Amino acid sequence: MSAATAASELGATGDAVETMIPRRLDRLPWSRWHWLVVIGLGITWILDGFEVTLVGAIASALTQKDTLHLTTHQASSAGTWYLIGACAGALFFGYLTDRLGRKKLFMVTLGVYLVFTVATAFAWNFYSFAIFRVLAGAGIGGEYAAINSAIDELIPARVRGRVALAINGSWWFGTAFAAFLSYELLEHIRASISWRVGFAVGAILALAILTIRRFIPESPRWLLTHGRAEEAERVVADIEDEVRKTHPELPEPEGEPLVVEQRQHIGFGTIAKYVVQNYPSRGLLGLSLMTGQAFLYNAVFFTYTLVLTDFFNVDAAKAPLFLIPFAIGNIAGPLLLGPLFDSIGRRVMISFTYITSGVLLIITGLLFTHDVLSATTMTICWSVIFFFASAGASAAYLTVSELFPLEARAMAIALFYAIGTGIAALSPTLFGALIATHSRTNVNYGYLLGAALMIAAGLVAVFLAVAAERKSLEDVARPLTVARARRPGAVPARAN
Numbered sequence: 001m002s003a004a005t006a007a008s009e010l011g012a013t014g015d016a017v018e019t020m021i022p023r024r025l026d027r028l029p030w031s032r033w034h035w036l037v038v039i040g041l042g043i044t045w046i047l048d049g050f051e052v053t054l055v056g057a058i059a060s061a062l063t064q065k066d067t068l069h070l071t072t073h074q075a076s077s078a079g080t081w082y083l084i085g086a087c088a089g090a091l092f093f094g095y096l097t098d099r100l101g102r103k104k105l106f107m108v109t110l111g112v113y114l115v116f117t118v119a120t121a122f123a124w125n126f127y128s129f130a131i132f133r134v135l136a137g138a139g140i141g142g143e144y145a146a147i148n149s150a151i152d153e154l155i156p157a158r159v160r161g162r163v164a165l166a167i168n169g170s171w172w173f174g175t176a177f178a179a180f181l182s183y184e185l186l187e188h189i190r191a192s193i194s195w196r197v198g199f200a201v202g203a204i205l206a207l208a209i210l211t212i213r214r215f216i217p218e219s220p221r222w223l224l225t226h227g228r229a230e231e232a233e234r235v236v237a238d239i240e241d242e243v244r245k246t247h248p249e250l251p252e253p254e255g256e257p258l259v260v261e262q263r264q265h266i267g268f269g270t271i272a273k274y275v276v277q278n279y280p281s282r283g284l285l286g287l288s289l290m291t292g293q294a295f296l297y298n299a300v301f302f303t304y305t306l307v308l309t310d311f312f313n314v315d316a317a318k319a320p321l322f323l324i325p326f327a328i329g330n331i332a333g334p335l336l337l338g339p340l341f342d343s344i345g346r347r348v349m350i351s352f353t354y355i356t357s358g359v360l361l362i363i364t365g366l367l368f369t370h371d372v373l374s375a376t377t378m379t380i381c382w383s384v385i386f387f388f389a390s391a392g393a394s395a396a397y398l399t400v401s402e403l404f405p406l407e408a409r410a411m412a413i414a415l416f417y418a419i420g421t422g423i424a425a426l427s428p429t430l431f432g433a434l435i436a437t438h439s440r441t442n443v444n445y446g447y448l449l450g451a452a453l454m455i456a457a458g459l460v461a462v463f464l465a466v467a468a469e470r471k472s473l474e475d476v477a478r479p480l481t482v483a484r485a486r487r488p489g490a491v492p493a494r495a496n
Contacts, residue, residue, distance in 0.1 A: 016260060017229040017259070017260055018258070019229065019233075019258055019259075019260060020253050020257050020258075021221065022221060023253035023254060023257075024236055025154065025156065025220065025221075025236065025239070026158070026472050027250070027251050027252070027253050027254060028250065029156075029243065029251075030159065031242065031243040031245075032245070033239060033242040033243055034155065037155070038151075038163065038166075039212060040215070040216050041167075041216065042170050043205070043209040043212075044106075044143040044144070045167060045168055046170050046171065046173050046174035047113065047140065048140050048143075049170075049171035049174025050178045051137075051178075051202060052175070052297075052298075053174065053178035053320075054178040054182055055078055055079055055133070058182055058186070058198065058320075061317075062195060063075050067192055068129060070126055070129075072436050073429070073432050075306070077130075077432060078428075079303075079428035080427075080429045081133045081134050081137070082134070082136065083137060084422075085133065085134035085138040086137040086141030086144075086417075086421060087417070087418040087421050087422045088134075088141065089137060090145055090414040090415075090417045091141075091418050092142065093105055093108070093138075093142025093143075093145060094410050094411050094413065094414025097142075097146045097149065097410040097414075098410045101219075101222055102410070103216065103217065103218040103219075105142065105145075105146040106143065106146040106213060107214075108142075109143045109146060110139065110213070111139070112136075113139030113140050113206055114139070115139075116135035116138075117136045117199050117200075117202045117203045119136075120136060120199045121197070121198075121199040121200045141414075141418070144397075144414070144417050145413045145417070146410065148397055148401040148413050149219065149409050149410040149413060150219050151401075153219040153220075153221040153409075157472045159342065160342075160402065161398060161468075162339045165334040165335075165337070165341060165394040165398065166338055167394075168334060168397050168398070169331055169333065169335060169338070169390055171330070172326075172328075172330035172331040173327070175323060175327040176324050176327035176331075178323075179320040179323035179326075180320075180321075180324060181198055181201060183321050185197055186316070186317040187317050217238065217239070220233075220235045220236045220239075221406055224260050225260055225406060279477075281464045282403045282464070282466065284460060285403075285461065286400040288456065288457040289392075290400065290416050290419070290420025290421070291419075291420040291423050291424060292450075292454045293389065294424035295423070295450055295453050296454055299428060299430070299431045300382070300431075300450075303435060304322070305319040305320065306432065308375055310438060311368075311438075311440065314375050325382075325383045326379065326386060329383035330386045330387070330390035333387040333390035333391040333394075334390055337388075342470055345469050346466065346468055346469055347465035349391070350392060350395045350396075350458070351458045351461040352388075353392030353395065353458075354389075354455065354458030354461060355459070357385050357386070357389035357392060357454055358450075358453075358454035358455035358458065359451070360384060360385045360388070361385055361450060361454065363381075364378075364382070364385060364447070365444040365447035368440060368447070369441055371440065392454075396420075397417075399466075399468075400413055400416040400417070401413050402468050402477070403466055403476060404477050405477045405479050406474070406479040427446075434446050
C-alpha cells in the first residue's frame with residue numbers, strides 16, 4: 001500500500017503542516033514535568049493492580065454466609081466479569097480516544113472507574129456484584145488506550161523503555177497495598193462490611209488522582225494530526241518552559257522536520273485491515289505477547305488465595321499477606337531489568353523474560369503437583385517467576401504502543417489489549433473450576449497451559465521483535481499521514 005493510498009484510506013484531508021514537535025519532545029532532559037506525567041497517568045496501573053488483587057484476596061471471604069455467600073466458582077469468576085468489562089471498555093473508549101483526544105478520555109475513564117467501584121461496595125448479590133465489576137473494568141480498560149498513548153507520546157525516546165516498564169510495574173504497588181489492606185480489613189473488621197470498605201478505598205484513590213490529571217496537557221502529537229497544529233506548538237512551548245525551570249539550556253532538536261497531513265478519525269475495521277496488510281508480523285507479535293501475559297496473570301492472581309486456602313490450609317484472613325512477596329518480585333523486575341530494554345534491546349530482553357518465566361512455571365507446577373512445596377516456598381517460587389514475567393508483561397504493553405503509527409496507536413493498544421485479554425478472560429473461571437476439583441494435577445494443567453503460552457510468545461519475539469530502543473516513535477513506525485518528502489505548500493506550524 002503506498003503512502004498516498006494509506007493516507008487516503010485513513011482519513012487524511014490533504015492539508016499538511018511542517019513540524020519539529022516530535023524531535024523537540026524527544027530531546028528534552030528529564031524534569032519535574034515528566035514526573036507529573038508519570039505520577040498522574042501511571043496511577044492507572046496502581047488502581048488496576050489494586051482492583052485485581054483485592055478481588056482475588058477477598059475471594060475466599062465472599063464465599064462466607066455473612067458476605068455475598070458466593071460459590072467458589074462464582075468468587076473466582078468475578079475476575080472474569082471484570083476482564084470482560086475491561087475488554088469492552090478498551091474498544092469503546094479506545095475509539096473515542098483517537099477521535100476526541102487523549103486528555104478528555106483519561107479524565108472520563110477514571111471517572112467511570114470511580115463511580116462503579118463505589119457501586120461495587122454496595123452490591124447485594126452475585127449478579128449486582130458482577131455487573132458493577134463489568135462497568136468498573138470498562139473504566140480501567142478504557143484507561144489503557146488513553147494512558148499508554150499519552151505516556152509514549154510525551155516521554156523522551158531515549159528513556160521510553162525503562163519509563164514504560166517502571167510505570168507498568170507500578171501495578172504491583174496497587175497489588176501490595178490491596179494485599180495489606182485486605183488482610184487488615186478481614187482481620188479487624190467483620191467480613192460482612194470489610195470487603196465493601198476495600199472497594200471504597202479504591203474510589204478515594206481515583207478521586208485524588210483526578211486533581212493531578214487536570215495539569216497534564218493533550219498530546220501534541222495527537223493535536224498535530226487533527227488540524228490543531230498551532231495548539232500543538234503552544235503546548236510544546238509550555239512544556240519547554242516548564243522544563244527550563246530546572247534545565248535552563250535545552251539541547252537543539254535532532255533530525256529533519258516532519259510534514260504531517262491532517263486527518264479525520266478512523267475505525268477499528270480500518271485499523272485491523274491496515275495492520276494485517278502492512279504490519280502482519282508486528283500484529284502477530286503483539287497478539288502473542290498480550291495473550292501470554294494476560295492468561296498467566298489473570299489465572300494466578302484472581303485465584304491464588306483459593307489455592308492457598310484449599311491446598312495449603314491457609315486461613316482466609318491471612319492469605320492476602322502471601323501476595324505481598326509477589327508484589328515485591330513484580331516491582332523489582334521492571335525496575336531492575338527495565339534499563340536493559342533500552343541498552344541490550346527489546347528483542348533479547350522480551351524473549352528472555354517470557355521464556356525464562358515459562359520454564360520456571362513448569363518447574364514450579366511439577367513441585368506443586370508432587371506436594372513438595374509449602375505455602376511459603378510456593379510463594380517464593382511465584383515471586384521469582386514473576387520477577388521475570390512482570391518485566392516481560394510490561395514490555396508487551398510497551399510493544400503494542402510503540403510499534404504502530406500515531407494515527408493507529410490508541411486503537412491498536414485497545415485492539416490488542418481487548419483481544420489478548422479477551423482470550424484470557426476465562427482463565428480465572430478455568431482455574432476456579434480446576435481448583436474446585438481439589439486435584440493438584442488438574443491445577444497443574446492450568447499452569448502448564450500458562451507456561452506454554454509464555455514460552456510460545458517468547459519464541460515469537462525471538463524472530464519478530466523490533467529494535468525500537470532509543471528511537472523516536474516516528475522512526476519506529478512512521479505516521480501514516482507523514483509525507484515521505486517535504487511537500488510543496490506545506491505550512492510550518494508555529495505558535496501564536
